[in-house]
Amino acid sequence: MKQLRIHPAWWAAAVTFLALVGAAGFRAVPGVLMDPLHQEFGWSVSTISAAVAVNMALYGLTSPFAAALMERFGIRKVVTAALLVVSAGSGLTVFMTASWQLILCWGVLVGLGTGSMALALVATVTGRWFVKRRGLVSGVLTAGGAAGQLVFLPLIAWVATTYGWRPAALGVAFAALAVAPFVVWLLRDSPADVGALSYGGTEADVVVPVRVGAGRIAIRGLVEAARARPFWYLAAGMMICGATTMGLIQPHFIPAAHDHGMPVTMAASLLAVVGLCDIAGTIASGWLTDRIDPRLLLLAYYVLRGLSLVALPVLFGPHVQPSMLVFIVFYGLDWVATIPPTMALCREIFGASAPVVFGWVFASHQIGAALMALAAGVVRDQLHSYDAAWYAGGALCVLAGGLSLLVTRGRARISVPGH
Known part of the structure; x- marks a missing residue:
């Protein structure tokens, strides 16, 4: 087989990174637009948080079905359609006049679209295109999706403050739409489509997509994985991870x-x-995952995150103090550092079924995010302070660290259709 100067796996990873960043913009919007929406429509924090919760829940619950749809129809078609749905959901918000429309556009459409490009996409791409450097690549792609949500924030906040929230929403819709042509042009479903093998792989590592029964694959994957105790420990840990990042800090830190x-x-x-x-x-977490027991990494990530949340209430003030900067830097380093070791444990335990199983593990991440996004909004409305939410998040993180140590390594005996 002809040797290529740049292995096509790296092009697949690059386009996937671009798609994840392009879809991430709208997920940065909730924290910035809570006050403008409250001022214009009079909606409470709880009402807006309900739309955020629907978004996050669908973002997670769509993920395992998206992984199965990628098996059935191919990565490129699913990702392209998802970008168009995200763009439509973002753009249509400028016409809303009632809170149910916020839930429909912001919650349902954007939730479904971004969920189709959630971390199940990362698991699918790394599983098909990489044998070597899987941990590193999964870390880079995960960082792209998560960081994109936050890096967009200053620009969105500036546009919303200067021109209003509608231009900000339209700008994000355009960003998602602009990525679609690159996906159509450059993203391929598997190395075989370009006459290559996976990076660092052999013929024995070729993953044959399952072209029938996408929904059946997703549901059967959950049923079979649920018989293995490690699945529940990983899912519970991911639920707490989602609660303390996307559910708590992302939408509620700014308010x-x-x-x-x-x-x-x-x-x-x-x-x-x-x-x-x-x-x-x-x-860095992806690099460490290739070298250190993933369970120990998860223990460290969760416990340290919990301690930082407990300290957060005393750090707030009208000006940024050095102590707040320390929190921000640490929380950034830890934000989704949990994903590469969790993904690695899924691959080790569930084998070729890992993308679908990880889709369900990630669904629990987003269910946790949805519950916390709503709960923190209610806490703020009822107690006029977020302090109780920060303390609860810290306690949950310590629990997640303990659950990580209970995960037993080694292949689980499950059977998902097609594998």
């Missing part, structure tokens, strides 16, 4: 900081720093 007198643009800039640090932290 909480604003409660203490900090300008929205400054708080958004701090979350952008979280996104930048997340890139380094997740790539």
Whole structure:
């Protein structure tokens, strides 16, 4: 087979990274637009948080079915369709006049679209295209999706403050739409489509897509994985991970900081720093996952995150103090550092079924995010402070660290259709 100067796996990874970043913009919007939506429509934090919760729940629940649809129809078709749905959901928000329309556009459409490009996409691409460097590549792709949500924040906050929230929403819709042509042009479903093998792989590593019964594959994957105890430990840990990142910090950090007198643009800039640090932290986590027991990494990530959340309430103020910067940098490094070791454990335990199984594990991540996004909004409305939410998140993280140590390594005896 002809040797290629740049292995096509790297092009597949590059386009996947671009798609994840392009779809991430709208997921950065909730924290920035809570105040503008409240001022224009009079909706409470709880009402807006309900739309965020629907978005996050569908984002996670769509993931395993998206992984199965990628098996059935191919990665390129699913990702292209998902980008178009995200763009439509974002753009249609400018016409809404009632809270149910917010839930439909912001919650349902964007939730379904971004869920189709969630971390199940990362698991599918790395599983098909890479044998060597899987941990590193999964870290880079995960960082792209997560960091994109936060790096967009200062720009969105500036546009929303200067021109209003509608131009901000339209800008994000265009960003998602602009990525679609690159996906159609460059993303291929498997190495065989370009006459190559996976990076560092042999003929024995070729993964044959399952072209029938996408829904059946997803449901059967859940039923079979649920028989293995490690699945429940990983899912519970991921639920807490989602609750303490996308559910708590992402939508509520900016309103909480604003409660203490900090300008929205400054708080958004701090979350952008979280996104930048997340890139380094997740790539480093992927590198470490190739070398260290993933369970020990998860223990460290969760416990340290919990301690930082407990300390957060005393760090807020109208100005950014050095202690807040330390929190921001640390939380950024830890933001989704949990994903590469969790993905590695899924591959080790569930083998070729790992993309679908990880889709369900990630679904629990987003269910946790949805529950916490709503709960924190209710806490703020009822207690006029987010403090109880930060403390609860810290306690949950310590629990997640303990659950990680209970995961037993080694292949589970399950059978998913097609594998």
